[in-house]
Amino acid sequence: SNKIKNAKLVLLGDVGTGKSSLVLRFVKGQFIEFQESTIGAAFFSQTVSVNDESVKFEIWDTAGQERYHSLAPMYYRGAAAAIIVYDMTNPASFSRAKKWVQELQAQGNPNTIMALAGNKADMLEARKVTAEATKTYAQENGLFFMETSAKTALNVNDIFYEIAKRLLLQ
Ligand code: GTP
Ligand code: MG
Helix, strand or coil, X not given: CCCEEEEEEEXXXXXXXXXXXXXXXXXXXXXXXXXXXXXXXXXXXEEEEECCEEEEEEEEEECCXXXXXXXXXXXHCCCCEEEEEEECCCHHHHHHHHHHHHHHHHHCCCCCEEEEEEECCCCHHHCCCCHHHHHHHHHHCCCEEEECCCCCCCCHHHHHHHHHHHHHHC
């Protein structure tokens, strides 16, 4: 049917977890060691094909710094999907991710597809958040969970592809 679906997608998560790096990897296939902290938010778009259908993602990469928190509703309101990112080497960022999930559940659209990304999976020796803890949390909260690395590209296309598949089923 060559259907094309437009979908607003927002990335949320603590400062430095790798939101911009995941988007840069997905949209441009690049990685920057010294990625600058986002100010406000940044917009990107990228299309994913699933069989003969496609999803055109309109991506809002939000700023993790706490002083931008009040802007977040502008970006998650009306979003078809959200990727909540934590850094698996940083337990505080996992706590922050859970708060984002709560905020989305309380104020967002119940149909928003939520994905949890445990990023920096290339830094396994520094891991502080276990996959088991996150899997349990994700199951209990109706999210899907993947460990990703913007640096090595592990699961980066996969997480967007999985979201696209789910959106096309809606
Ligand atoms: P804010 O915009 O401040 O909210 O941060 P952010 O979540 O966009 O993080 P950003 O993409 O700027 O990445 C922060 C730092 O982590 C940068 O130095 C990146 O190079 C690094 N980084 C991001 N993703 C990865 C990853 O998967 N592995 C490793 N090793 N470093 C990463
Ligand atoms: Mg950023």
